[in-house]
Amino acid sequence: xxxxxxxxxxxxxxxxxxxxxxxxxxxxxxxxxxxxxxxxxxxxxxxxxxxxxxxxxxxxxxxxxxxxxxxxxxxxxxxxxxxxxxxxxxxxxxxxxxxxxxxxxxxxxxxxxxxxxxxxxxxxxxxxxxxxxxxxxxxxxxxxxxxxxxxxxxxxxxxxxxxxxxxxxxxxxxxxxxxxxxxxxxxxxxxxxxxxxxxxxxxxxxxxxxxxxxxxxxxxxxxxxxxxxxxxxxxxxxxxxxxxxxxxxxxxxxxxxxxxxxxxxxxxxxxxxxxxxxxxxxxxxxxxxxx
Numbered sequence: 469x470x471x472x473x474x475x476x477x478x479x480x481x482x483x484x485x486x487x488x489x490x491x492x493x494x495x496x497x498x499x500x501x502x503x504x505x506x507x508x509x510x511x512x513x514x515x516x517x518x519x520x521x522x523x524x525x526x527x528x529x530x531x532x533x534x535x536x537x538x539x540x541x542x543x544x545x546x547x548x549x550x551x552x553x554x555x556x557x558x559x560x561x562x563x564x565x566x567x568x569x570x571x572x573x574x575x576x577x578x579x580x581x582x583x584x585x586x587x588x589x590x591x592x593x594x595x596x597x598x599x600x601x602x603x604x605x606x607x608x609x610x611x612x613x614x615x616x617x618x619x620x621x622x623x624x625x626x627x628x629x630x631x632x633x634x635x636x637x638x639x640x641x642x643x644x645x646x647x648x649x650x651x652x653x654x655x656x657x658x659x660x661x662x663x664x665x666x667x668x669x670x671x672x673x674x675x676x677x678x679x680x681x682x683x684x685x686x687x688x689x690x691x692x693x694x695x696x697x698x699x700x701x702x703x704x705x706x707x708x709x710x711x712x713x714x715x716x717x718x719x720x721x722x723x724x725x726x727x728x729x730x731x732x733x734x735x736x737x738x739x740x741x742x743x744x745x746x747x748x749x750x751x752x753x754x755x756x757x758x759x
Contacts, residue, residue, distance in 0.1 A: 476527035480716055480741035483723055485530075485677055486630040486651040489558050489599060493716055494741045495530030496523045496734070497681070497727035498542045505570025506537055510729055513545065520549040522731050524557065526738045532654070532679065532725045534562035534604060535585050535592075536573065543592040551594050560600035561589045562634060562654075564607065564615065577607030577615035586622055602632035602654060603644075612640055613647060620648035634681075638670050645674075652677035652723075658685050659696065659711050659753060672719050679723050683715055684708045695756030699749045705740075712740035714753055 480494035501516040503509050510516045523531070533542045543561060550557065563585030566576050582603075589598060603619060606612050622628045632652035633644055644650050653671055655664035657680035664680075671678040700707045708726075715724045726737045745753075 474526065474735060475739045475742035477523075477529070477738055477741055478527045480724075481720070483677055483721065485558065485600065485723075486649075489630070490556075491530035491558050491723065492527055492741075493723050494528065494712070494738060495532060495679075495723055495725045496520075496528045497725035498531055498533040498546060499537045500727040500729045501545050502538045502541045503570075507567070507570035508538065509541060510545075512729070515731065516545050516729055517549040518731050519729060519734050520546060522734055523738075524550065524554060526735065528738065529554070529556045530558045530560070530723065530725070532560045532562075534565070534602075535589050536562070536565040536567050536604065539567045540588070540592060543589055547592060547594045558599045559593060559595070560602060560632065560652075561593065561598055562602040562604040563589065564604035573605075575605045575607035575609075577603065577605075577610040577612075579614060579618040582615060582618045583622065586627060590627065597626060598628050600630045600632050600652060601628040602634050602652065605635040606640060612643060616644045616647045623648060632677075632679075636667070638666050641667065641670060650676060652679060654679035654681055656680070656682050657715075658683050659714055660685060668719060668722070672721050676721060677723050678719065678721050679725055680715055681725070683724050683726050684711055695752050699745065699753060702749070703743060705743060706736060709736060709740040709743060710745070710753070712737060713743035713745055714750065716741070717745055717750060 477492040477494040480492050482490050483493050485491050564577050565573050619631045630651040631648050634654040655667050657664045668678045696707045700710045715722050728734050
């Protein structure tokens with residue numbers, strides 16, 4: 469008998485980003501295609517390139533990155549691996565953070581920096597326009613409206629197709645939407661950390677994509693005998709796959725972007741697209757997050 473075909477990202481369903489960009493709801497986050505501390509070159513650049521190409525082979529058509537990953541390394545590797553890009557591939561990037569060193573992140577939401585960051589991303593990704601450009605983090609030194617207004621200007625100039633936000637509150641989302649159409653929000657969110665639940669709920673009401681970062685930080689749910697382990701055993705799957713499946717079932721606006729530097733781990737993550745959790749399993753996971 470022929471070997472069974474592996475699950476693909478298409479099984480996660482489709483979300484219309486901005487109303488005109490259909491993307492599968494299981495994408496790929498490219499932060500880990502860098503060195504330790506999200507700094508410098510990856511330990512195995514050839515494997516990083518294989519990961520990206522395998523992701524596309526498995527139906528991933530949404531890749532999320534940022535100029536600060538490396539910095540600049542992730543974007544450069546994406547272009548090396550995939551350019552010229554498949555017609556259906558959507559690449560999102562972010563600007564607004566600078567990197568003094570490994571594991572160090574400092575906001576810079578000044579108009580000058582955002583313009584320079586955008587131009588740098590265009591060059592490295594070899595694009596004329598960024599499909600989704602996200603403000604990486606509000607800068608307390610710069611009025612939020614000024615930062616978002618710069619992205620609105622860049623959109624009017626034709627350098628950005630759609631604008632997104634990251635690490636924002638519901639109030640900041642409302643403020644931004646009065647300045648420019650917002651199509652997505654990327655906040656930290658997972659089974660063990662649901663502080664951004666109000667933002668996710670707002671995205672669902674408004675039909676905006678919600679991209680949970682750190683989706684596999686399942687915390688003490690992963691301890692032996694915990695709810696995640698129990699549900700994983702019921703499906704004969706890895707706990708991380710169950711955590712991703714829960715996110716996909718949490719809301720139809722959720723687009724998960726797990727990252728990895730390993731082809732084997734990538735294939736495991738994509739396989740989560742085909743997992744369906746029962747109502748009982750979802751309730752067990754959600755009510756046991758602090759167990």
